[in-house]
Amino acid sequence: MSGWVVIAGLGPGADALVTPEVTAALAEATDIVGYIPYVARVAPRSGLTLHASDNRVELDRARHALEMAQAGRRVVVVSSGDPGVFAMAAAVYEAVEAGDPVWRRLDIRVLPGITAMLAAAARVGAPLGHDFCAINLSDNLKPWTLIEKRLRLAVEADFAMAFYNPRSKARPEGFGRALALLQETCGDGRPVIFARAVSTPDESINIVPLPDATPDMADMRTVVILGASNTTVINGGLRPMVYTPRSVPVNGSVTG
């Protein structure tokens, strides 16, 4: 039997957010590869080997998956959220490009998942309801100057923004610098949403005006959404209601 690699998105946490396509791939797999807490979300069964590894070894993990597929195994590489958004899919293709030319002929597929920013957005309304960007705030793999440049340009473009990996124990300072930059360049009270562990028992949602946002409101499990200049908070609801309007008037406030 010929092997394959599927890079699958498990969504943000809840089983009800895993697509049937991903569930079917997990049922056909002989091997599951991924970061420890994501592999822990796959139910053990006879005939299935779980290969859990630590964070920051993405390329090793990718190579391991490709080697097993080459040997005829059916391998699912699991990511949280969507595997194509700051997750394992890019690492697998990086390993393919740099690795054994035979790997290019392997059967490799990516199965999308509900990414954290869209699960978080849904919890509070529609803050990403118009043009937006997604930025990884970790400077492990890119220079901090590039992050700052992208933040400034995103403010100028008046995108709503979603920030992945805002803060970790190894990078305690960067998010504070990003927030200070945004507070200064935006200069208004647009909402910031701190969405932690959405759809898990640890879920918490915190919505504050940008001037009141502080670095300690985020951790490794938080995705942060910053509104555009016209993002609106509707008060008095049963649940949070934050949305970015679909329209910008011809003479609207978006200038510069």
Added chain:
Amino acid sequence: MSGWVVIAGLGPGADALVTPEVTAALAEATDIVGYIPYVARVAPRSGLTLHASDNRVELDRARHALEMAQAGRRVVVVSSGDPGVFAMAAAVYEAVEAGDPVWRRLDIRVLPGITAMLAAAARVGAPLGHDFCAINLSDNLKPWTLIEKRLRLAVEADFAMAFYNPRSKARPEGFGRALALLQETCGDGRPVIFARAVSTPDESINIVPLPDATPDMADMRTVVILGASNTTVINGGLRPMVYTPRSVPVNGSVTG
């Protein structure tokens, strides 16, 4: 019984990409509201009323859903993809804000879905594997000058980009102007992905270098992804392999 409104994402087309959460909401509904082709994706059953309406009546549709919920109905507003990305969620909150104050106390929830750009990205690898933006190219609700401004800033930020609603019969010219702007400002051969009707029987995928992209490659059912400056195409595979690396070297090409 008290009514509710759920704004649900049906994903890009295939049943295997509908989350169990959305399937459960559809099973509890008394009424389905949405654009004709999306309502057609919900199986009729006894006790369920289907309210299909034409395009461009989003606010009427939203008000109708809110009125029915106020009257005690269990209403699912269906969107293709994710309801929070250029879809019905923002329209419902817009209607809430402008409408009867009683509507603010309704039970309104958004259920995320697999959005078109992530389904399209998965089909070809991981082109959105690093920082990216999503831009609606329709100028029905915003000035064209704002679209051009955002495109220029997104190129300067070196985001990968996903374009929704690139072209329709009513807007035949805009996408050509956008492409010309991108060809001139990018000035390189980075890949463009035209992904049409992903996960449906009509799916087609076309990957071309930016200088070879032409307006007729897109229509209403196409999502277009433009790589960042370092997005890479790996040749010789069983399937397309396009990815944006996770890392940018400190002295990399992203400057300006």
